[in-house]
Amino acid sequence: MGWVRWAAPSAIVISIAAPAHAFRYLSVEQAQKLAFPDATRFVEAHVIFTPSDVAGIERRSGQKVRARGQQVWRALAEDRLVGFFIVDYVIGKHLVIDYAVALDPSGRVGHVEILEYRESYGGEISNRSWLSQFIGKTSRDPLELDQDIRNISGATLSSRHVTEGVKRLLALYETCLR
Amino acid sequence: MRPASDSVRRARPLLGTFVEIAASGAPRDDLHGAIGRAFETVAIVHRLMSFHERDSDVSRLNREAATRPVRVHPWTYEVLRLSSELYAASNGLFDIAVADELQRLGLLPRCDDGAPGPVTSPRTPNEPVELLSDHRVRFTDPAVKIDLGGIAKGFAVDRAMATLCACGVPQGLVNAGGDVAVFGAEAVAVHVRDPRHPDRTLLRLEIRDEAIASSANALDGSSETLVMAMIIDPGTRRPSTAIHGATVRAPLCVLADALTKLVILAGQSAEPLLAKYDASALLVPRTGDMFVTQSWAEEMRPAS
Numbered sequence: 001m002g003w004v005r006w007a008a009p010s011a012i013v014i015s016i017a018a019p020a021h022a023f024r025y026l027s028v029e030q031a032q033k034l035a036f037p038d039a040t041r042f043v044e045a046h047v048i049f050t051p052s053d054v055a056g057i058e059r060r061s062g063q064k065v066r067a068r069g070q071q072v073w074r075a076l077a078e079d080r081l082v083g084f085f086i087v088d089y090v091i092g093k094h095l096v097i098d099y100a101v102a103l104d105p106s107g108r109v110g111h112v113e114i115l116e117y118r119e120s121y122g123g124e125i126s127n128r129s130w131l132s133q134f135i136g137k138t139s140r141d142p143l144e145l146d147q148d149i150r151n152i153s154g155a156t157l158s159s160r161h162v163t164e165g166v167k168r169l170l171a172l173y174e175t176c177l178r
Numbered sequence: 179m180r181p182a183s184d185s186v187r188r189a190r191p192l193l194g195t196f197v198e199i200a201a202s203g204a205p206r207d208d209l210h211g212a213i214g215r216a217f218e219t220v221a222i223v224h225r226l227m228s229f230h231e232r233d234s235d236v237s238r239l240n241r242e243a244a245t246r247p248v249r250v251h252p253w254t255y256e257v258l259r260l261s262s263e264l265y266a267a268s269n270g271l272f273d274i275a276v277a278d279e280l281q282r283l284g285l286l287p288r289c290d291d292g293a294p295g296p297v298t299s300p301r302t303p304n305e306p307v308e309l310l311s312d313h314r315v316r317f318t319d320p321a322v323k324i325d326l327g328g329i330a331k332g333f334a335v336d337r338a339m340a341t342l343c344a345c346g347v348p349q350g351l352v353n354a355g356g357d358v359a360v361f362g363a364e365a366v367a368v369h370v371r372d373p374r375h376p377d378r379t380l381l382r383l384e385i386r387d388e389a390i391a392s393s394a395n396a397l398d399g400s401s402e403t404l405v406m407a408m409i410i411d412p413g414t415r416r417p418s419t420a421i422h423g424a425t426v427r428a429p430l431c432v433l434a435d436a437l438t439k440l441v442i443l444a445g446q447s448a449e450p451l452l453a454k455y456d457a458s459a460l461l462v463p464r465t466g467d468m469f470v471t472q473s474w475a476e477e478m479r480p481a482s
Contacts, residue, residue: 003446003469006460008372008380025188034210099191111217114189114196159191 022118035102060171195355203348212345223334275306332435373423389431393438394423428457
């Protein structure tokens with residue numbers, strides 16, 4: 001046994017350098033049902049931030065609030081509150097990640113589920129192909145020749161942005177929902 | 179007409195990365211149920227083996243195991259047992275007790291109390307962890323601090339796969355930040371990133387009932403969004419630099435994950451270890467030619 005010299009076939013390298021633009025895992029409705037299977041309805045309770053909300057969330061979380069409000073739903077089983085469903089996004093260097101957080105009525109985090117990722121805009125266009133290292137390319141892109149560039153072995157994005165986002169949403173719960 | 183079976187792919191932030199689980203070949207609701215349980219399994223591994231969480235087995239061991247035996251979850255014990263086996267098989271090269279170096283480099287947080295770790299002379303070159311009966315564990319040296327970052331992700335992938343199987347899913351894939359395992363009748367395409375050019379992929383493989391993991395040294399070219407994957411050479415207590423990246427295929431993801439670190443540290447001399455675990459590897463040195471093991475080359479041939 002032993003090792004043999006290996007060269008990457010250049011044709012393959014070129015064909016798979018194509019960028020991944022986006023991938024959608026779940027719709028908001030699908031994620032709601034998965035997070036609260038017992039809920040019979042989801043009532044919009046979107047929050048528009050007041051300046052004091054922003055100050056409260058920033059103080060509690062140590063995170064900057066960039067949005068003017070938050071998409072929130074109250075999950076109800078008949079008329080009983082079973083939790084909150086919050087949709088948020090975080091912007092990494094290359095990607096915007098939409099994700100959802102399920103909180104129980106006392107504000108404890110149930111699950112954090114990624115809904116979708118897509119290319120982030122703003123100066124990173126030359127790095128588009130960097131996206132291929134995350135998870136994959138879109139199934140919506142008709143131009144892609146190879147439909148299966150989704151499973152990448154190798155270093156990947158840090159989930160730190162999402163972790164920080166969840167911290168901000170917990171502060172939002174304390175400030176605006178409880 | 180509605181297809182007889184569906185396919186579902188979901189992702190959650192766990193293990194400090196994004197964990198993606200895909201399943202197909204059963205009704206959609208069943209797949210969602212199985213994927214949800216597989217995520218729960220990954221979350222358990224996360225809670226047990228995180229260096230960051232105060233109540234994890236790893237944190238409890240790092241606080242207490244130098245002074246008395248600490249009982250851990252059977253899964254943690256299993257990972258420690260395999261780590262110990264790899265430590266012996268690699269003459270100490272696979273070492274989970276390099277957390278102090280990772281802390282010094284700022285890649286792991288300092289201990290909770292904020293106090294600087296004890297200034298110690300280098301550890302005696304012995305097995306860092308003693309495995310006792312009844313899932314109890316003791317550290318052999320007060321300077322020992324362990325981090326399972328080099329092996330727990332692969333273990334979590336294997337456990338998640340087992341959960342999918344137990345739920346009756348016929349075809350599945352788990353990808354924890356690039357540590358990938360697949361099972362089922364259909365081969366699945368996996369692309370390996372070029373560690374020297376993260377915007378490119380090196381090759382495409384079809385794998386079936388197999389795991390693949392890649393590690394890269396992030397000494398240079400690392401961005402804030404790249405997961406730092408520093409591999410410490412226990413001999414020098416410094417980051418390893420000669421090898422840029424390695425990809426390992428193995429029957430289990432825990433082996434693929436751990437063996438990538440050994441290939442980065444040992445280079446071509448890791449070959450007997452790879453053979454021992456029925457694994458094959460691709461080795462990307464910092465400069466010069468890439469190499470694959472003979473077994474890898476043989477598997478590649480039909481595909482090319």
